[in-house]
Amino acid sequence: MARPAPRAALAGALALGWLAAGFGCDTATDMRRETLCRRALPALSPEGAALRLLRVGPGSGRGSVRVDYRLAGADGAPLKGEEARVRFLVCTFGPGTELTALTTERGPVNGASLYLLRHYYLETPEAEASDPGGR
Numbered sequence: 001m002a003r004p005a006p007r008a009a010l011a012g013a014l015a016l017g018w019l020a021a022g023f024g025c026d027t028a029t030d031m032r033r034e035t036l037c038r039r040a041l042p043a044l045s046p047e048g049a050a051l052r053l054l055r056v057g058p059g060s061g062r063g064s065v066r067v068d069y070r071l072a073g074a075d076g077a078p079l080k081g082e083e084a085r086v087r088f089l090v091c092t093f094g095p096g097t098e099l100t101a102l103t104t105e106r107g108p109v110n111g112a113s114l115y116l117l118r119h120y121y122l123e124t125p126e127a128e129a130s131d132p133g134g135r
Contacts, residue, residue, distance in 0.1 A: 010013075017075065029096060035131065036099060037091035038094050042130040045071065046106060047057075051132040054086060063093045068130070095113040 034056050041051055050072040059066040065087045092101040099118050102109035109117075121127050128134060 012092040016020070031089065032097045033063075033065050033093050034037060034067075036097060037067050037089060038121055038133045040117060040132045041067065041069060041090065041100075041132055043117055043127075044102075044109070044122055049073075053132050056133060059090045059092070061090075061092060063132060065091045065093070067091075 038053070038056060045051060049058070052070045052072050053067065053071060055066070055068040057066060058064065069087055069089070070084060071087065087105050090103045091099055092103075094100045100120070102114055102117070
């Protein structure tokens with residue numbers, strides 16, 4: 001049985017490394033998108049409400065993330081009635097982690113609000129501290 005040439009073995013190892021690095025980038029991008037989407041929740045929720053995450057994962061569209069959650073009282077106690085319903089936020093991303101659209105159960109977030117959220121909130125220490133999934 002002939003042994004593979006060293007050059008062929010090296011090429012195979014490089015190809016595997018390149019594939020692994022590519023999958024790692026996608027995972028890192030997906031995780032960053034999930035973080036940004038979660039961080040938008042406190043800014044879009046009633047002041048003083050606690051958030052209970054139910055699910056964070058891919059949305060129905062390409063490049064989207066969906067966060068399902070419930071509101072809770074400031075003390076963390078579950079709310080009753082209409083306020084206890086499951087809510088959602090869908091974040092749509094362009095290339096990389098560029099947030100291009102937000103939709104809640106009440107409808108799409110307008111362009112000005114999205115702009116302000118992206119440029120003046122999502123990357124701040126306040127957003128990091130308020131991230132409902134970052135604890």
